[in-house]
Amino acid sequence: MHILEALYRGRINTDLRTIVDGSEYDRLTKCLHHEYEYFKINLSPDDQKHFDQFDILKNKMCSIETEDAFISGFQLGVRLLLAAIGEYQGQFKSENQS
Numbered sequence: 516m517h518i519l520e521a522l523y524r525g526r527i528n529t530d531l532r533t534i535v536d537g538s539e540y541d542r543l544t545k546c547l548h549h550e551y552e553y554f555k556i557n558l559s560p561d562d563q564k565h566f567d568q569f570d571i572l573k574n575k576m577c578s579i580e581t582e583d584a585f586i587s588g589f590q591l592g593v594r595l596l597l598a599a600i601g602e603y604q605g606q607f608k609s610e611n612q613s
Contacts, residue, residue: 529585 521527534541554566 516526518527534544551570555563558566
């Protein structure tokens with residue numbers, strides 16, 4: 516299947532990844548979970564609601580930032596590819612140019 520067909524049919528999804536055991540991300544996830552459990556136990560019910568709202572807002576912001584970085588990176592990659600195949604009037608002529 517051609518990559519554009521796969522993209523059109525929804526078979527390309529960058530979110531479908533698993534965390535590698537023992538990776539830095541895996542360790543940070545476990546630490547974050549441990550800290551979250553600490554707050555869940557030690558905060559008052561009202562403070563817990565505020566903390567949960569804080570966590571939701573932080574995750575939404577992170578999602579927006581990640582999406583924006585992906586789009587910006589993708590656009591940069593396309594511009595680089597277009598520049599690579601475009602005309603370039605350099606200061607020198609290589610031996611294999613006519």
